[in-house]
Amino acid sequence: MKPPPFDYHAPRSVAEALDVLAAEGERAKVLAGGQSLIPLLNMRLAAPGHLVDINRLTGLAGVEVEPDGVRIGALARHAEVERSEPAAAAQPLLRQALGLVAHPVVRNRGTVVGSLVHADPAAELPAVLTLLGGSVRLARRGGPGTPAAGSSTAQDVAAGGSFVVRDVAAGEFFTGPLESAAGPGELAVSAFFPALPPRSGTAFREVARRHGDYALAGVAALVVLDDDLRITSAAVACVSAGPVPLLVDVTGECGHRPPASAGWAGAARAVQDRAEPEDDIHATAGYRRHLIGVLAERALRDAAREALNG
Amino acid sequence: MTTKLFGEPVRRREDPRLLTGRGRYLDDLGRDALAAAFVRSPHAHAVIRDIDVSAALDVDGLVAIYTWEDLPDRLAEPLPLLIPHPALTHGRTAYPLARERVRHVGEPVVMVVARDRYVAEDACALIRVDYELLKPVVGVEEAAQSAQLVHDDVPGNVGARMVQEVPSAGGLDVREVIEDAPHTLAFRLDIERSASTPLEGRGVYARWDADDSSLRVYSSTQTSTSVRMAVAAKLGLPLPKVEVIAPDVGGGFGVKIVHPWPEEVLVPWAAMLLNREVKWTEDRREHFVSSAHERAQVQFVRVGFDDEGRVLGLEVTILHDHGAYTPYGIIVPIITSTQLPGPYRLGAYRVEFSSIYTNTVQVTPYRGAGRPQAVFCMERTMDRIADHLGLDRTAVRAVNFIQPEEFPYDQGLIFQDGRPLIYDSGDYPESLRMLKELIGWDSFPAEKERAAAEGRRIGIGVGCYVEGTGVGPYEGGHVQVTSDGRVHVSTGLTSQGQGHETAFAQIAAAELGVPLERVSVVTGDTRRFGYAVGTFASRAAVMSGNAIALACRKVREKALRIAADALEADPRDLEITDGMVHVAGTPGAAIPLATVAVLSNPLRYAFDEEAARATQFAGAASFDRPPVPEGDEPGLEGRDYYSPIRSTFASGMHAAIVETDPLTAEIRILRYAVVHDCGNLINPMIVEGQIHGGVAQGVGGALYERMVYDGHGQLLNASFMDFLMPYATEVPHVETAHLETPSPLNPLGIKGAGEAGVIPVSAVIASAIEDAEGIPIDKMPISPSELFDLRRAAS
């Protein structure tokens, strides 16, 4: 359980990181918190020739609450985001979900952005990003003169060369199990999680074999009410329900009704029907499908309660 | 046992060291040693056609590559079968490196030695082994019926078959008794594989001193003395030229009692050959696929009983999955068969096991060693009887209990030590009474009803066991008081975190009347004590504890004799407290034990002030006898051994309350209660710690852990990501009560406690889930997914 040989790069600036990534392309892997990558290396399931350790890029460590949402830098650890009061106030689903991600020691090192790029269909954060309609900002070396306006890495532009950034919406970002839109040569510099709209609530419910394990099934829910406290929109995103986070809009099933008389059971059935869980050594697909229904109903009810309270 | 140290909840003295990272585990040693790594079979069953190492030869930092062909003489032979038994007609062990055939995924095929472990693994990855695949034999029932053989010369894959039968008092055999019984039941039970999985894997570090022709081996083992003998024998070295030391060991739980592991002979051999230090540290994946597992059994039960639930006859037929090899003999199924009757007086009993080879990791004892399976069988049977008769589950147990006045009680069986299985003492009715009170057994039905009214499902379960502990043949202790007044205790068996440094020191301090701080304890170091068996079978406290007490008594006797001379008193009037020997009732007339130690060793040379008092011209000696009288020895030290006539039998009863989610089928343990009887307690805090740890492992075995082999013999969950050892969050708070029924068999009246906690857990949890769900639970472990399936099938 020792990794195969690799060249180790510890860039001091985003520009430098992008240079190495551009030069090495497919052969390079970004090393963030290492909580997923290092086990893969040690088990020799991955053998990148180059590791680009971004842990010195402290400029990427920010958790910034903007009027319309929370922008989380690539070096922000799960634990920092979980603890951030402003982030929790702007988007409570972040804290609700992060409490279910692994254990404190893993959360102390693992990064939110790393979790998104890693794109494990059993992970919580990809489902959160999908449900909220967030995005991931990717940067790569570009031709001269390409501006990177507004990016938190503008300084690097001044420091050395230029690069291209693009924001990829959650819906396009997760492309398959452990596959994301981040391509060779690209560094994910931040992710954006939209703020919670007024009169709305969120919840995350899951069943894991042990506390902190990847979930057998999990459901994040977002319920939005109108001024009369009737449901105007309700949606869930499920983990372990298919190759990528499964987003299901259940507004129709819930009905334009107050939460107390909403069609939760029908909504849960709709979610269940869309899920494509698989058998594995921990649970059958049938059990997982059942769980997704149960958890969808519980999460939707919890989210609606939050919406009423908030 | 007069001083108060014995029986006190003294805090573990080793903990500050172990908990602040100052432990010295195997991999903390030998930083500059070369590293060994192994190419292990990726196939469950195959013939090795060719091994091509050429691509690995260019790896920078490679030192050596070895295959079976390279092994000399006795190393080229199969590893020893440690515990032969007449019923083990087809015992088979592996070669240190595979010879022609591999029989499970993980079997070592090539050893690589290199500058460091990274390089060694790089080289391993470049070695090409050409395998011809054979059909793997997986699953004990499949193996018992398969024409495909794990070993060509073992027909039917049957390594051993053994029957023990105890006829009824009237001389009827079990089958007749069951036929004639008012009620009979027949059913099948299944237990899956788990494993010891200590947090520190195995590891070996060897230093060869070419100038001295001597070998020092550090091994993360449960038996350094026996590893020493095995290494000396395998490498053809004189025993005095081999030292084996078990440093701090991060858990053993049984797997490290097996020896010599291939690495334990290969690493020292390579160190000698290369004249370099060599170290191998097992990694987690290696531990899963190349050490040992346990537990898997299929049990077929037939029981006949009367209207009160009294067992008139019990017949159990066991298929025991032994994996690919039997280095530790058939100890596990023997223990299952003989501990199955537990605290009960069975009218008649017959047990038969077949030990079956499969192309999976070998099976050797894991904490509990066959007992969790035995207790699962007996206790599920008790619950079935209660259910059949509509009786309270504890009432059925009570009517079957051996009564306190029936001890010593002969079960009529032959135990794992080859000796009659005779219970020495116990009080099962009292234990059950305490347990029912602790868990609130009688008020539970009302509680259950209240929960049901809230839409919650809860259930209560119970399980009882008797555990033979402290098996022989012997252990020894050596105690030396030095002239600074310190007491140095050593014993040959090893420690894996049990708290021996504390418990043994308590015994010595209490026996000698010295403060605990003056006592130091060394275990598992053959330089200090050469004769020992090892740490397993809940035996350390009973065996070494008593040996140390006996050695201390010798020292005490000598100290009193010398002090009596010095104080001109009668030794019978002397006592030792706080390290001072004094005349009882006359505090002024006293001499420190340190001075006694000085006087015990007449010196020619003075090297410090203390020593000057013992030299020939210091005056004290009498001229009409030699400085060291005949039959005496210089020094204040003693050595003694404890060798019991037979095992001592601890017992206990557990109860749990579980909640099952009516929708998600999640299973949560709400309460867990233990009544435990290991005779006199040396240190109740340590015993409770042992119980908590055991229960934690039991919870793992009941609800989380299994070894998932596919049909190809691939272990699908060989990592801590997928082998679900419970976290602290999964382990319930354990409520403990102690009952102390002293053992009449040993001077301290103690019984073993190491394995106890794990033994009944699967039975208890199954019982509780069954109570909550109303569905028979006859297969453990159980996951929420499986409970969900059981519900579907039942509805």
Ligand SMILES: Cc1cc2nc3c(=O)[nH]c(=O)nc-3n(C[C@H](O)[C@H](O)[C@H](O)COP(=O)(O)OP(=O)(O)OC[C@H]3O[C@@H](n4cnc5c(N)ncnc54)[C@H](O)[C@@H]3O)c2cc1C
């Ligand atoms: C015991 C354990 C339990 C866990 N349980 C859970 C759980 O329940 N739920 C859960 O969601 N996760 C769980 N995880 C994973 C954890 O959340 C990781 O932190 C996360 O998956 C990856 O984040 P990281 O920063 O450690 O990324 P790394 O391991 O460093 O990298 C992961 C992958 O993402 C790439 N990458 C990382 N950052 C960037 C970037 N900025 N730009 C481009 N590529 C990048 C890497 O190249 C690599 O391919 C668990 C991990 C462990 C060890």
